[in-house]
Amino acid sequence: MSRWQWKQLNGTDLSSVVPDPAVPGDPRGRIDAWNGLAADTRTSRLFAAANGGHADYSGNEVYEIDLSVDSPRWRMLRAPTPAADILGSNKSKGIFNDYYRDGRPASTHTYYALQFLATRNAIFKFGSGSLWGTGNEANWKTDAFSLSNNDWQPAGTWPDVVPGSRVGVIAASTCKNPATDEVYIAAPSNLRRFNPASGVFEVLTGWLDNSTAVYARACAYDTARNRVVFFGDAYRPPNGGLVYDVASNTLSRISFSGDGAAEIAEKDSYHFAWYEPKIGKFLVKTNLGDHLYAVDPETFSVTAVGTSSVSTLPNAFNGVHSRWQRLPKLGGYAYYPVYGSGVWFLAIE
Numbered sequence: 001m002s003r004w005q006w007k008q009l010n011g012t013d014l015s016s017v018v019p020d021p022a023v024p025g026d027p028r029g030r031i032d033a034w035n036g037l038a039a040d041t042r043t044s045r046l047f048a049a050a051n052g053g054h055a056d057y058s059g060n061e062v063y064e065i066d067l068s069v070d071s072p073r074w075r076m077l078r079a080p081t082p083a084a085d086i087l088g089s090n091k092s093k094g095i096f097n098d099y100y101r102d103g104r105p106a107s108t109h110t111y112y113a114l115q116f117l118a119t120r121n122a123i124f125k126f127g128s129g130s131l132w133g134t135g136n137e138a139n140w141k142t143d144a145f146s147l148s149n150n151d152w153q154p155a156g157t158w159p160d161v162v163p164g165s166r167v168g169v170i171a172a173s174t175c176k177n178p179a180t181d182e183v184y185i186a187a188p189s190n191l192r193r194f195n196p197a198s199g200v201f202e203v204l205t206g207w208l209d210n211s212t213a214v215y216a217r218a219c220a221y222d223t224a225r226n227r228v229v230f231f232g233d234a235y236r237p238p239n240g241g242l243v244y245d246v247a248s249n250t251l252s253r254i255s256f257s258g259d260g261a262a263e264i265a266e267k268d269s270y271h272f273a274w275y276e277p278k279i280g281k282f283l284v285k286t287n288l289g290d291h292l293y294a295v296d297p298e299t300f301s302v303t304a305v306g307t308s309s310v311s312t313l314p315n316a317f318n319g320v321h322s323r324w325q326r327l328p329k330l331g332g333y334a335y336y337p338v339y340g341s342g343v344w345f346l347a348i349e
Helices: none
Strands: 005-008 038-040 045-049 062-066 074-078 114-117 122-128 139-146 174-176 183-186 190-195 200-206 219-222 227-230 240-245 250-255 272-276 281-285 292-295 302-304 324-327 332-335 344-347
Touching: 038 114, 038 324, 045 114, 045 122, 114 174, 122 183, 174 219, 183 219, 272 324, 281 332
Parallel strands: 219 272
Antiparallel strands: 005 344, 038 045, 045 062, 062 074, 114 122, 122 139, 174 183, 183 190, 190 200, 219 227, 227 240, 240 250, 272 281, 281 292, 292 302, 324 332, 332 344
């Protein structure tokens, strides 16, 4: 592949693997219902875990696909909780089923919540934004699927992101420091950081306004400068953003400039981003077709990245979320825009 070339990977649509027997809901919801993915950069594998939620899909099964092989295919690591043991939630009736009868987490819109932590060899889910049921139920539970035994760890293994709370979970901006596996989560009141070594959440600085400033917006960790950039600020449209400096534990306001500034920072965008050390810039994937933007980490100027493709890249369905994943050993990025399209790969070197 040439640099900045897209390639659609045949046979990589999740429709090739469905639970048998089936569970309630439409399997398309595993991708299209505001769901993300996680990636193990050591092995170039992608994961989908408990993707579904709301009234879309009830399954909490887990899948993986190894993109390092010649003909990658999804496979199911663990089947879903049987239909007879699946419990729906209904906020209006005070019914919150964070876990099904077998003790495994309920299906949910995962948004940005899925993060693979190599130090724990597990797929973590930081909160559930829209549980299976009426869709008005959420939680800040931390759940993890262990690759050592291909099963969900027992409920309560890890502390809640925000103990005793069910608010502010939907599309909470979340990103990982790929060098340390620390995860930054835009929780209400304060930014929080999960320490994978200690297994605890650290409460960081408070928001300049509140966490809704970065609702449904991408964030990415800058490994060269040790800071987190949030691509958008609801209180300063159309081109505002925020940056968190780790050393000083402070948040500051920034402004993006350039022709793509408004697109990467738009309201309710559900975009996703990574800092790419090979070019020294952030790469932001937006919902529109092949639109990709490079953002300077010092000036925050935004420039469009010209890419090529034999086929037309579809728009993301209900957002990109964490379906844009950096795979450095393969020299590029995996992207799953919509159910039915399968996985696409973008070469950057």
